[in-house]
Amino acid sequence: MxxxxxxxxxxxxxxxxxxxxxxxxxxxxxxxxxxxxxxxxxxxxxxxxxxxxxxxxxxxxxxxxxxxxxxxxxxxxxxxxxxxxxxxxxxxxxxxxxxxxxxxxxxxxxxxGKKELGLKAIFKEDVIYKYILEKYKDIERLKERVSALPPEKTYYQRMEIGKMVEAALQKEKEIHKKGILNTLSPLAVEVKNNNTYGELMIISAAFLVEKYREPEFDQKVNEYVNKYGNKINFKYVGTVPPFNFVNLIINTEEY
Structure with a gap:
């Protein structure tokens, strides 16, 4: 049955x-x-x-x-x-x-009178590594030296370059994460930093913003996009339920 x-x-x-x-x-x-x-x-x-x-x-x-x-x-x-x-x-x-x-x-x-706004920022893979080589001259010089030698003789040097690029990428991520938070946090009542995934993601954050401040918040996001959009992809989401700031847990059997 x-x-x-x-x-x-x-x-x-x-x-x-x-x-x-x-x-x-x-x-x-x-x-x-x-x-x-x-x-x-x-x-x-x-x-x-x-x-x-x-x-x-x-x-x-x-x-x-x-x-x-x-x-x-x-x-x-x-x-x-x-x-x-x-x-x-x-x-x-x-x-x-x-x-x-x-x-x-x-x-x-x-x-x-408040709403949740979400922002994700991710480096563009095809641009960021070129940018790192241009900015960090020591990596560029080592890469040029190594490229002139036979591959079988440069294993450790290539490993070293990989570590240097990784460290430079981490540094760039920290610079931009700090820049984004310094720009947007003053306009929010509360900020929640969520876990990032992948080596290129800079930030995944939610901002609880008073509705009257949303135009100003939008403007600051747009300014940052205009300034760094050549090397960073931004995903800006508005008017979502405020799950990052309130998500009621109701154990119905307790009532």
């Missing part, structure tokens, strides 16, 4: 509202479930119906989670809830809102 999977309430985020609202049939799981609010006093959880299952951390599922929160963000300050948080029913959601009311209200007040 096939086991019946119970239905629950998938929680996306917490918002401030006193009225019931819907946000479209964009619930996780590709069933076309409606996003709607479950209210308690002046706050609400945005939920959709969902089977009580363990969602895999696939691109499809995480994107559905993020897109749902982005839709709500068009009208509201949001407190994102951790991916795959499912309460057993509406009563459980209301209990969570009641118990965490003061904390949620304080966080909503703190996040009001």
């Amino acid at each position: 096939e086991e019946v999977v119970k239905e629950g309430k998938y929680i996306y985020c917490i918002i401030t509202t006193t009225v019931a609202k819907t946000f479209g049939s964009i619930g996780i799981g590709c069933r076309g479930d409606e996003l709607y609010t479950i209210c308690f006093q002046n706050i609400a959880a945005v939920v959709s119906n969902s089977p009580i299952i363990k969602y895999s951390i696939s691109r499809e599922n995480t994107l559905a989670h993020e897109k749902a929160i982005e839709e709500v963000m068009k009208e509201h300050t949001v407190l994102p809830v951790r991916f795959a948080t499912i309460a057993e029913d509406e009563e459980k959601v209301k209990k969570i809102l009641e118990k965490e009311y003061d904390r949620f209200v304080a966080l909503l007040k703190d996040m009001k």
Whole structure:
């Protein structure tokens, strides 16, 4: 006999509202479930119906989670809830809102009028090594000397050049990371430096910025891009859920 999977309430985020609202049939799981609010006093959880299952951390599922929160963000300050948080029913959601009311209200007040902006900067591979040779003359001179000798006699010298280039690259990354943070951090309320990946990535950072300062922040990013875009690729992302600054962990079984 096939086991019946119970239905629950998938929680996306917490918002401030006193009225019931819907946000479209964009619930996780590709069933076309409606996003709607479950209210308690002046706050609400945005939920959709969902089977009580363990969602895999696939691109499809995480994107559905993020897109749902982005839709709500068009009208509201949001407190994102951790991916795959499912309460057993509406009563459980209301209990969570009641118990965490003061904390949620304080966080909503703190996040009001702010947005997360993300910036990644990565050296262009075809440009940066040429730039390093031009800037670091000792590496260039050693490379020229070695290139005139038979390859079998220059193994250690080539190893040395590799180490020197690596050290120079690290130095350049630190220079630009510091430059970016010194330029943009004064315009942000909070900054989160995330892990970088690959030898060419300079920075992967999130900035919590007051909305009224966004044009100034944009301008500073554009100035940096115009100045260094010849050797650095920039990826600048705005209006994303503030996952780097709030990502509520709600253990539903505790309520």
